Amino acid sequence: MEFLEAMPVTFKEITPNYNLPDKWKEVILNTGGTHSTLQDIKLPQKAGGYWYKDSKKVYTRNRFIYWQTTSDAIELSEASLDINLSSCNLRCKVAPGTPPLSSITVYERSASRDVVILAATVSSVHRLIFPHPATLDKKSTFGSLSSSSPSIFHDTSSINNPSNYCILNQYSNATTGVAHTCASLLRDNGEAVFTLAFGHGGEGGLLLVKLPVTGSAVTTLLKRESAVPRFLSGITGALRGKSSTDGVETYGVVLTSGLAVAICGDTCLRAWPLDEGGAPIAVSAPLSQTLVRPKPPPHGHMLQRTIGSDGSVLLVAYLSFPNECEFVVMKMHDGGSGGVRFSHISRIFGPQLDLLDYAIGYGDGSNVIWALWSQPDGDTIITSVCVGAEAYWRAVATREAAGALPTLSSHQQYRDRLLAPGLFPPSVIRKALVIYNRTWGSNEPVVEGELGEAAAGAVQARLRHLTARTAAPDHAHLMHKDRGRVWAKDMATCAYLPSSSTKTVRPSSGSALCLGATPCPHLKR
Structure with a gap:
């Protein structure tokens, strides 16, 4: 900790809103691995991003691709600040025991007008080919509040073409x-x-x-x-x-x-x-x-x-x-x-810490090393240093901790507080709801994309359980009195759960350089 406290703070972490519901399309990559020969392989989970080269065209301006790896999948997403993209999330599942390797690269090919993503697992390599946004321009509508376009990930027909992958089992x-x-x-x-x-x-x-x-x-x-x-x-x-x-x-x-x-x-x-x-x-x-x-x-x-x-x-x-x-x-x-x-x-x-990942960017007139470290308590810190003879480390301030839960007047306000951007990742809220429902005997399933409704339903069920045990004539007053306490307990469950695995972001082509302890956070100077 002395290492971090001795450094000047020049950047601050800002967490985007992860609570927007995502719909995923799934495909299965042919990785050739079998659970009996390639099992119990542990690799770090990584993430990265890419922005399109031509920032002047309407179909590539403010448009990005970002990815992350898990133990059993490569998750690809496309986002745009200008238009709505449909079918923009693709999850490429891999066989058990064949986790993806960390390096994923994205290329635009002007000759064939496609986007190529190169990925590898411990037992295979893959060339994933998708149509370039330029070829989807005719299917798009621009210039209105409802501007929309299909994502490049809507077409997955060539993913498992035999010419686009190679199985490497014999080398592992x-x-x-x-x-x-x-x-x-x-x-x-x-x-x-x-x-x-x-x-x-x-x-x-x-x-x-x-x-x-x-x-x-x-x-x-x-x-x-x-x-x-x-x-x-x-x-x-x-x-x-x-x-x-x-x-x-x-x-x-x-x-x-x-x-x-x-x-x-x-x-x-x-x-x-x-x-x-x-x-x-x-x-x-x-x-x-x-x-x-x-x-x-x-x-x-x-x-x-x-x-x-x-x-x-x-x-x-x-x-x-x-x-x-x-x-x-x-x-x-x-x-x-x-x-x-x-x-x-x-x-x-460097410090006596475990380096999770690092990337090379540019700033202050020279190349800059961005490093993500794991501390003994499991927390992570981000540091940067210029490449040069007189180099010194600088720190990135983490987001501020959430304050005490105020007394609010409605379930909707508590719900909005729970889903506030940067407070809890959806995976933590979902896990907390499973624990919460199991504790109080509820069998309500947690549906993807409906975390707010699921949280409100769990709290209301708990309130009904509390009021049913009392003989008080004014149950409405009791429910109002206990509402804040029950919501606070729900949020405390989220706070005690560990967040999702640390994932780091690598730059690709002209992509924004960011590193963080959660998928695709942003850094602001």
Whole structure:
């Protein structure tokens, strides 16, 4: 806590209204996994967003895509500030034991006029193709208060087309371990490229998967450098997590400039060409002199990329050890003859907390690292730091705690108070109602999108139960007297329940940069 209190506060968290009812369309992705072979795999839940590139067109202006992963689904949503979108929520379910990996990327293709979303699970990769908003323009009505348009997610016909996914069960086993993170990109010819990192607990390595527009997928295992004599690795290599086989423990991976670049267990950066495979063409010096093994995923080493002010590629590696952590900023240079080399820019030490996620943005004339940390009490904090020699951490103030429940005059006012934006997520209210109904013997189901009515019904049922036990002639007076107390107990139940799992938001293309402890919060300076 001293770490947080010592930082200046420059941003404040603002929570949007999560209580608007959503209707979801569900499809099942063919992930190929089976519960018997790929079970009990725990991966962090993540979230991210994307805004359309052309902000001048009426059908893409103020229009966004955002996503989040859960243990059994990828949830995609589209939103617009200008028009009403129909069929805008799509839940892509996956087989039990095949959770989605954290990296999901969104692309707009002008040639084919479609939107492509690249996603992966521990046992499969997917190219999800949807119509671009430009192709839906003829079905839209603009220029009135009832402006409307179908969402791109209304058409899911190509999701399980065999040419748009690849099953990878044979690569998830006791020898290689299980993929824990990935990176992806879409080439101009429509080919999707994925790199899946296999680290902690197996031989490791990177699996490169190419998904062409037509034809079969091509998979290549990327190995460690074979020209380095084994005796040079020695004991230090083993301590740092370097495998004794041709594999290498890979933690974070990015795709850039035709290369797959990974941060490995020995804290070295390695770069492999996407179209050649084999051994890496460049290996950096160790980014840290620490000899202990890194933390296992998801709290182990991570890697992000961004573009510097001079157009060069900057790599921001997060190094995580049991007793210390640090960010190391590296710059990629053309090494000649198709090679690449790395140079050190800066080193920024972090707090003794678990990093949940981080992203690279831009502000104050330089690149900025946004980091989301988990504290020992389970709470989360957001910090930012500029990438540079004189870096210092800055904090984001969390939203203010709700005050005491005032005495209100009607059920409607209490109901509105319960559903106030930012007070309780719908999942917490729904869970509280289940507990509340179970306590007082009610069998009323909690219907999706009717939380306010369900809460009011539960309170009124409790009030009827209280008045039925008394002989007072003025039951109306009793119900008015007890109304605030019963509503307060209902809200207290919500307050004691933990909120939904921490999800973090990554930027994509021109998307807004935000990080938070709840899905898609906003940050305001």
